[in-house]
Amino acid sequence: MSFDIDQVTHTFIAESRELLEQMEGALLAVAQDGPEAVNAIFRAAHTIKGSAGMFGLDPVVAFTHVAESVLDKVRDGAIPIGDDLVALLLACRDHIGALVDAVEGGTLDGNAALADAGAPLVAALQGYLGSTAAPPADAAAADAAPADAAAADAQSAGGAGHWHISLRFGRDVLRNGMDPLSFIRYLGQLGTITGVATLADDLPDADSFDPESCYLGFEIGFVSSADKATIDAVFDFVRDDCAIRILPPESRVAEYLAWLDEAPAQRERLGQMLVRCGSITAHELEQALAAQQAAGAQAAPIGAILVDQRTVHAPVVEAALAKQRQAPEARPQQENRSVRVDADKLDRLINLVGELIIAGAGANLVARRTQIPELLECTSTLSGLVEEVRDSALQLRMVKIGATFNRFQRVVHDVARELGKDIRLDVSGEDAELDKTVVEKIGDPLTHLVRNAMDHGIEPADVRAARGKPAQGSVTLNAYHDSGSIVIEVSDDGGGLKRDRILAKAVERGLVEPGRQLSDKEIFNLIFEPGFSTAEQVTNLSGRGVGMDVVKRNIVALRGSVDVASTEGVGTTVTVRLPLTLAIINGFQVGVGKSVFVIPMEMVEECVEFHEQPGRDWVDLRGQPLPFVRLRERFGIAGAPARRRSVVVVRYGGRKAGLVVDTLLGEFQTVIKPLGKVFAGARFLSGSSILGNGDVALILDMAALLAGVESESQAAAA
Structure with missing residues (x-):
């Protein structure tokens, strides 16, 4: 049976990229794993070189041969592996990746830019070897060399x-x-x-x-x-x-x-x-x-x-x-089987499931209106099956966040060298799952936060020694599920945020009125204002006031929120809260006048009857003050409120508050649709959904709605 050379080349490219990922991981762990990591690095380079030789990819073979020769001497103990050599080999790994990309793009042969980029790396490698390891003239010579290390x-x-x-x-x-x-x-x-x-x-x-x-x-x-x-x-x-x-x-x-x-x-x-x-x-x-x-x-x-x-x-x-x-008799175990599915096909499936939910809601509405018993029974069965299909389809898109976290090992290594600091990355919660779309979009904001923690947070070694801290600083990434959301924490054990300096800078820039009393949380969140920076000097990494506002904007675009907690001299923790999925949720529908709003069901704790008390924006909930938000006033909905209203008690990010509504419509499956460009800047809304009767319901942005609740709650308690 014959096969297509393009398919085989694609296999070579995919396997080479997997080997390069393994090579990078082993290089970053070489200090802990020692000879085992060195062997893994050598095997990856050796396999890439051999596979490239089969395809006649001489530039890949020639460059990888030199790196392999250095690794062979490292294995024999002739060359000690230190930070400088690890940095060089990481750069070589990146260059091999660029060569593989050129193979994929068909631009490998005669690529002068790649040759120029590889020349200083080859010179640096040969500095470790002396003049004994010039690369072979072509792939055949590399493959036939009897003195090859393997x-x-x-x-x-x-x-x-x-x-x-x-x-x-x-x-x-x-x-x-x-x-x-x-x-x-x-x-x-x-x-x-x-x-x-x-x-x-x-x-x-x-x-x-x-x-x-x-x-x-x-x-x-x-x-x-x-x-x-x-x-x-x-x-x-x-x-x-x-x-x-x-x-x-x-x-x-x-x-x-x-x-x-x-x-x-x-x-x-x-x-x-x-x-x-x-x-x-x-x-x-x-x-x-x-x-x-x-x-x-x-x-x-x-x-x-x-x-x-x-x-x-x-x-x-x-x-x-x-x-x-x-062997004793045993019941045969079913093998675990998996299949790779194109991401576009998966997105198409989710879209179709969303349309199925909307159509099912319409059929359910007709059944309730006609009150035909057989139709009611059929729509009830259909609703249950649609819900199971929805959960199964959404589960297909759930991926572990560990792969995203592991990318930052290289970021921390490179940035620490650039800053001249000794910093390690600790990771926990790698098994927490969330929607693949969220994973794809959260990478850049997390990169900003990690780099910022290393540049602004971790102090130089002499300062840490004076404060009684270990010379090596640490940045921690942690993820866990909470109330239908995923929480990602980026922490450091550095110097923490300087509260007074942030407040003074905010007053100087006119962001805060002089004399106004702010909580620590409100002051720390000022760092997300556009152009805000307290850095004393501008570096290649930070200090221009660009970055943290982009972080917040990107997280808010994912219907998430971000908060900062810090203790001066101890460290800082940035908490990012994101929805598990951007496609379909269980929503609790409420009515205000003729408008319908949706609250994510995971945030709803209970519903209580509302008793108006003039001049007071909180209610007594079993002896505890509960601040609330009147949705009619917040959205400027005309008309008189209903005579009998309710308070929906919600919890978000450790905060509890109430939403005053006219009617409670109950739990429904909610297909999330993005807001149009006209409404893209609307506050307090994160999306929309189509109801069974064709009307539009608006999904509430709980982070924005409850932004001022904490200060109101403190005032109420007082």
Whole structure:
């Protein structure tokens, strides 16, 4: 079966990016993980270089070879790895990423800008090597180099054995852009090729010969300490266009038998057991199962097929069968299966579910109006099913925030070096889930907050020592769920905000009237005003008053809120509160006159009857003062209020308040629609929704509505 070279190139690009992420994570953790992290970095670079060599991507091979040579000396202990080398290797990782991007864009060959960007990095790497590690002239030289570090490791390892590899390439392998010899040369990086026999028995006569077809096969003798899966992975890019048989050395048979003897007895299929012990690969098992299925009722057992195919030695199969018989009977467990779905298709599904909810609400309204029992029963069943579909669809879009948090390890490392400070990042709550759309949009605001904490919050080492703090500062990212929202905290153990300086700056700029009494929270939130800064000097990171206002604007655009708490000399915590989803919510509908408003159901605690008391903007709720907001006055709705009104008690971010409304309409599924451009600047509203009768309901922005409630609550308590 042939395949498209573009598809294989796409696989190379995707896998290279995954390896680069692993490389970055290992570089940032090298101080803690030591040799294990160094090995992970080396493996990532080595795999990228080998894969690039198969595709003839010489610039990628040449650059990565130099970095790999440095890493090889680090593994041997010849070069100590410190902060400077880690920073250099991170820059090399970024450059390899740029080369991979150029491969994707088709701009790799002859790219002078990339060559100029890589030259100083190569010079810096060679400074660690002296003049002994010039990059190879081309990809073939890199692949064939017998002194390659991996080959040397394989030859010197005590566990090396003689493998036998049988290759039969398909007719169209050359047409698909693959060079069979490149895969054989790449084997030299895993060990030593002791002999190659070329099989030409499929060559046709001269009249039938096609110069673009491959007729050759190879029998290869190979000495290596690599395992079977590693050797098999060499042929990943050509697997669909060749037949591969890998027969392990006799020494490995003893290892497989020892593994099977020591493994706990458990009920599993023979093929799975052989894959786990390493005697066969998953691809070999798939081929054997396909052969068994094709044979139908007369098919031999899978073990016999594997032995006949020279995939595994017979004693290994016999030992696996014996271990299988020892295992107790157990109920088979269903395998976890997953499938990748394009994000646009997922968004389309959510939009359709939203339209389904609106249509269902319309049908429910008609059923209540007509009072036909059968129709009421059908719409009730439909509403329940729609709610289940909604919850399942929304769950598909929920992702863990841990991936976003992990991005900041690199940010903290780079910014700390730029500032000359020793700062670590602590992360908790990585398993908290929220809508993928929120995750995508929260990255930039969090980056601003983390960089600001490092620049303004964490003091220099001498100041921290004078204050009795450890020399290493810390920035903490924490996430957790609360009242239908996700809360993200960005904390630092730095010097904290200077309350008096912020207030003086605000008075100087006319943001606060002189003599006005403000709470600490109100003063700290002044840092989100446009252009506000108390920095004594402007740096590359901050000090121009641009950033924190953008942070607040972006968070508010996500229907969220942001607050600051700080203690001078101890540290600062910025709390970001965001909705779990931007698509569909459970909403509590209330009426004021002819207008309908929606409150997120997770915030509603209870509803009580409202008794008007002139001149007082709070009610007594079981002995506690509860400030409230009259929605009719807040939105300027004309008409007289209803004779009997209610107070909806809501809680948001630790604050409790009441909303005075005319009528309570109950809980409904609410499809969130964005406000049009005309209403984009409207206060106290975060979106809209379409009701079953076609009318529009407005979704309340609770953060804005309750902004002044805290001070009112303190005055009421007094």
